[in-house]
Amino acid sequence: MRPGTALLRLTTTHERAGILDGAWWPRSRTLTAELPGLISALTERLGPVTRIGLDSAAWDEMPTRLTVDDRVVHIDAFAVGDDTALVTRGDQDHFSLLVIPPDTPPEAARAAMTEAVRTGSPKQARQILIDTGTRQPPAGVPVPPAEPHRTGAPTSRRGHIQGT
Numbered sequence: 001m002r003p004g005t006a007l008l009r010l011t012t013t014h015e016r017a018g019i020l021d022g023a024w025w026p027r028s029r030t031l032t033a034e035l036p037g038l039i040s041a042l043t044e045r046l047g048p049v050t051r052i053g054l055d056s057a058a059w060d061e062m063p064t065r066l067t068v069d070d071r072v073v074h075i076d077a078f079a080v081g082d083d084t085a086l087v088t089r090g091d092q093d094h095f096s097l098l099v100i101p102p103d104t105p106p107e108a109a110r111a112a113m114t115e116a117v118r119t120g121s122p123k124q125a126r127q128i129l130i131d132t133g134t135r136q137p138p139a140g141v142p143v144p145p146a147e148p149h150r151t152g153a154p155t156s157r158r159g160h161i162q163g164t
Contacts, residue, residue, distance in 0.1 A: 008041050008097075009113040019124060023098040023116035024085060025109045031059040032066065035075075038085075039068040046089050049073055053086035058099065083125035083135070098125045100134060108134045 010022035026034040035052070042049050048071060056062050056077035065074050076086075087095040098116040100109050111132040115121060121128075129135035 007109075007113075008038065009117050010045060010095075011117045011119075018117075018119060018121040019096065020084070020098050020116045020121070020128075021095040023100060023113040025100040025104065025113065026102050028102050029058065029060045031061060031075075032063060035066055035073070036068045039066070039073055042087060042089075042095075043069065043071075046087075046095065049087055049089055050091075051076060051088035053078055053088075054099070055079065055081050055083070057081055058083075058101075083129055096125075098128060100129070104134045108132050 007025040007027075008022060011018070024038055026038070028034060031054070039049050039052070051074045053076035054062070056079050058081075062077045063075055064077075065072050067073075083099055085097045085099050087097060089095065098112060100112050104112070112128050112134050115123065115128045115132065116125070123131070126135065
């Protein structure tokens with residue numbers, strides 16, 4: 001897939017019972033190439049996006065705003081390394097997305113995206129990436145056993161939406 005093509009999975013329930021509301025798998029670390037596709041896909045499904053908070057260490061450059069489809073989206077840079085994007089719709093409606101590193105193998109990325117939208121999942125983004133083999137745990141931190149791989153369609157009311 002080429003940079004700028006948004007591969008996105010969102011929950012489809014209104015309950016928002018889990019920690020994450022979806023997952024995004026950018027294809028490069030060039031934010032100006034990746035964000036327009038994500039913002040367009042989110043706007044189509046959620047309504048106008050006004051702000052996105054991202055980990056500054058995960059990207060080659062970090063602009064403070066970007067114009068997408070004639071709308072200005074403000075970009076907040078955080079140096080927390082929590083593997084998430086915080087999306088703001090309107091004034092105060094926030095959505096949290098797992099951000100999967102661009103160099104992730106497809107099978108691991110799919111597994112991480114599936115876990116991110118699992119109804120009621122208590123897992124933080126970093127733990128999902130560790131459990132799916134996408135990221136290594138910090139040195140000296142024990143790794144909990146991974147859950148068995150699930151196959152088939154989700155059994156919950158959550159599903160996925162993929163955007164391009």
